[in-house]
Amino acid sequence: MSTEATREATVTEVSEHTVEIITDSGEGAQKCAQIFGQTCAKMGNGVWTVEIIPAEIEPPHHTVTSTSGNIIRFGTGKVTNWGDQSKLALAFNEQVLLSRHRLDSLDDDCIVLLEAMWQNHEEEAVRRQYQEAMEEMSSRNYRFIGVPIEEETLKVVSNPAHGKNMFALGLLTEVYQRDLSIVEKQIAHIFRFKSQQVIDLNVELVKAGMAWARDNLDFRFHIPSVPSEEDRIVMNGNQAAALGAIAAGMEMCAMYPITPATSVSHELAEVIENYGGIVHQAEDEIAAAGVAIGASYGGKVALTVTSGPGMALKTEFLALAIMTEVPLVVLDVQRGGPSTGLPTKVEQSDLLSSIYGQPGDAPRVVIAPRSIEECFHSMVTARRIAETFRTVVIVLTDANLATGVQQFTRPKLDVRWQQGPLDLSPLPEGLRPYEWDAQTGMSRRVIPGTPGGQHTVTGLAHDEASLVSYHPSSNERGMRMRSRKLAVFQSTLMPPEIHGDEAGDLLVVGWGSTQGAIEEAVDRARAEGHKVSTCQLTFLSPLEPGLRKIFGRFRKVMTVEINYSDTVGDPYITEETRRYGQLAWLLRAHTLFDIDCWTSCPGQPLRPKHIYRNIIAKLERAESVEKEGEAS
């Protein structure tokens, strides 16, 4: 490995590239990547980013477990997922790099810009650790380039811990020929609470990184961008959900800190008071749900934000909201489970518990945005459904959407999404608080302060007057009415769109954040002539209509999900004993079709190549089963 001398750089034009920035936790990889990703987006490239976050704030440095970083996939066209592997890695030490190597995250020909100070470090143990790591990685064709990151940073600042990330940003800015003026603006924004001196110093570091790359690196990449005809904005899914909540007129977000949902409340806390609302940090997850329900009962549109463990705690309150028909929007940013599971990582394991997770029958709406853009709009949709049907709407995003950054069409805001003044006009004589329409189960919402409307809502079984009633027919009527609302809502939905042909050998069904990766894999298989299509569900309870009809046009149907399912052939696992992925389970019950699944729960987003492989495997399996059938 050598530091290369100044030479003419060759510029390679590519339609996309994936770069990862990996450091010890606390070395600022996120800031570097955030600015780089935002700059790419602002230059008109399609972007998707994935955060690599350890669960601890600062685990022991220079170890494989301390890896913190970010993967940025950007290209000429739209980018919908993190792709297969990274083409360039910028690593502050060989251990964090090794962790990425072990996860098979790096392309075989990956260019590795690696901090040069460890190779000849004065401590023998450090040198040995370095050598061992390099040997382990020698099985690949990585192109290692040593960069004196710390040494160069020290020329600008006295403490390299606060600065190496900006020097690294400079390297990337030069290698990918990014517009420095945009980088500077991003730096000014990200350090907007710091002094001008801090901002200037960071810019200086970026320039130092650029200069070093100019003098020492012989390659550049050019990723052309296509100017967009429409206005676009760029943000991550939690920011999108937060701004979506404001666009939806929500004036109360009650929450308790939980990864990876908390940043929604950070975003809201910063701005919501300019919109007449507040973020209430409750004493626990249960209280957060209670305060939101109380505020909603009082007439405000309320939101509570959480993740899986918090959902479990809120369960009883959600059932109360459903029973009392108080509208409520719940955002569950899913993480790995069960129990504390993988706090910072992605999983889609809260589907069934979101739909069924409480004692008794408590029908509610569950929707899963499929992109960052939908994280925004789903909040508007959720509020509207919650209020129209006086029920709970759970929005299921996940860690992939939460921290992933993507640009999307700037939403055209509609004043009707906002809440008008409370209607407190006196109630007509004799109107009861649950005057359920016999057809639809819907009833008028009576808000405290309304003269003549006094009644007591209760989680106990009750009649139309909200009087506690244990009468058999009254209880069954209440159940029926609450359930009917879901059917009425379902009647307003459209069947899912099919990506690919309307019929074929295999239909891949996904839900939520996996849309981009699944469609990319399906497109790859289709390009090879396979008759594969896909549809991505967003309404999970009630399910989108027409599924039986759609599934019937395909020889096989298979879900792809980021959750657990048994593999037939493993010890004790047969077709009979097998536990299915959560959507597969739901769809099997709903359609009575023999729906298969391929699921994976690695704590990271799905790779298109893995989905592709399993699509091909499924097709081959189906073919061989059919041949066997013909032979016998």
Place this chain on the structure above:
Amino acid sequence: MSAPSLSLLDLEEDSRVCLEAEDYQRRPGKWCSGCGDFGALNAVKRLLAKEQLKPEKMVFVSGIGCSSRFPHYVNAYGFHGIHGRALPLATGIKLARPELDVFVVMGDGDCTSIGAGHWIHATRYNANMVVLMLDNSIYGLTKNQTSPTTPEGYASMTSPRGSLLPALDPLQATLGVSNASFVAQTADWVPAHLYATLQAAYAHPGFSFVRILQRCPKFTPDIFEQRVKDPNTTELLVHEDGVDPPGLEKLFKARRVHDPKNIDEARSLARRTDMLRLGVFFRDDSRPVYEEVRAVPPVTPQEKINRLNQEFERYAV
């Protein structure tokens, strides 16, 4: 009893129309005969009539338990919630609608056991609401289980050989919470004191925590037998800033002038077990009130859209 479904418009137009205590009762309470909850309901009705509160401008929030049926019997809006969770609901209502009068009714199990976390934090939030903790020292609705306030040695279905631990003292606990602003104790067998205490609680701008000692006729009928029989074992805390209901001087000879501003004295009195003490232990109306701290100016829908469009500029590509 006049019809509860009176027209409030008439009330506004005709100031002579006056609501009587009975007008605030929606339907008769369905508690056991002799239950202390009746006394609390009567005192509340008297308070509402005295203050002439509009039924539609009040919300009674409760959890689960015998006492939590309270909202069903009051002519007001009510939210009969889930066990232990009345306070978060009430906090949400107060944040959304500070102009509403919020009353919270909880039992000892509801407040000091399953809802203990909310109790501590709601005390600290100090939202302006009247909080009635109907403390009969037992789980009644689930039929006789030990609660945190059950006296040591007192037997129940879950502690047949007697409760093993000293009872939790809700007064000391509440007085120990930062930003507590009103802590009082009264008893169902002294209706005049109960009524006066509720008046003081309602008048206080903040989280007015009132522990109402009472007897469960089924499971703890004898729990205050000595106190009821011998008024000399009870000391009234009196002060112009607290309560000093007229007509109790003859019955309760033991009277102590206690300035409710004095938190140290309040804590010291709460800790002492030589006598039963009724009165306002602590009151400080200068404490921050949560819904006031969190108040933000309203913004019109159109203005919100304008501001959000500006916000987007930060994220513009």
